[in-house]
Amino acid sequence: MNHRHFKLFKPYGYLSQFQTNAKHEINKKFLGELHDFPEGTMAIGRLDKDSEGLLLLTTDGKVSFDITSSKTDKEYYVQVDGEITPDAISQLQNGVTISHKSETYFTKPCKAFILETHPDFPERTKKIRDERHGKSTWISITINEGKFRQVRKMTAVVGFPTLRLVRIRVGSITLDGLEMGSAKEIANPLS
Incomplete structure (x- = not known):
């Protein structure tokens, strides 16, 4: 399977997820409103609703696991x-x-x-x-x-x-080249 990877400049007020079943989050803003990501895309780590900045996304669970480990700054x-x-x-x-x-x-x-x-x-x-x-x-x-x-x-x-x-x-991936709310496809973050 060819996995895809993205970097996103998450704005203030968005949850680092694509949907929820929680009734108290029904009126919240989600990542899918910012970009049309492929099915199976997941956030690598999270930024809380009040935080902004670089959020990596992937369709590869192994990449997500490796980046959230303590090896990555x-x-x-x-x-x-x-x-x-x-x-x-x-x-x-x-x-x-x-x-x-x-x-x-x-x-x-x-x-x-x-x-x-x-x-x-x-x-x-x-x-x-x-x-x-x-x-x-x-x-x-x-x-x-x-x-x-x-x-x-x-x-x-x-x-x-x-x-x-x-x-x-x-890691070595930065916000450079992104405007707030925009996403960009990138190479495998671990390569």
């Missing part, structure tokens, strides 16, 4: 509330304790640093508060794990809650 640009401190960045780099499935979990060490310039992302459909409400900082966080809402929990634990989260890279 995922990089996020994160706008946090306030002017983040060097100490908070150091805590993120060394790992922090977050809650996961009613238990505590210590995150693996990761790459984290303050971005020198603000990324040039399109305006989000739901406005983020502006400078009148206080300063914010853009940082980069690269992890190779992916617990539920992990990056948001990590920044909150160090005292700088996430305002906007955009995944920009999975």
Whole structure:
């Protein structure tokens, strides 16, 4: 079988799935509204409804399994509330304790640093508060794990809650060349 692979710039407000049977999600937005994907396409990992950015999709379950493993780095640009401190960045780099499935979990060490310039992302459909409400900082966080809402929990634990989260890279695949809401067919991400 010839499998197909895609990269998508997931906008804010969309669920990383194609349909649901849950009554509480009946009026939600799904990936199939953005692009006509072939039957059997699945999201590789997820971005929650409030997160944006690079989402890989495939018709090959093995590719999905390999990319969601801890072998693959995922990089996020994160706008946090306030002017983040060097100490908070150091805590993120060394790992922090977050809650996961009613238990505590210590995150693996990761790459984290303050971005020198603000990324040039399109305006989000739901406005983020502006400078009148206080300063914010853009940082980069690269992890190779992916617990539920992990990056948001990590920044909150160090005292700088996430305002906007955009995944920009999975392995060597980046958002480059995509406009928000668009998808592009790519070669096998593992080759």
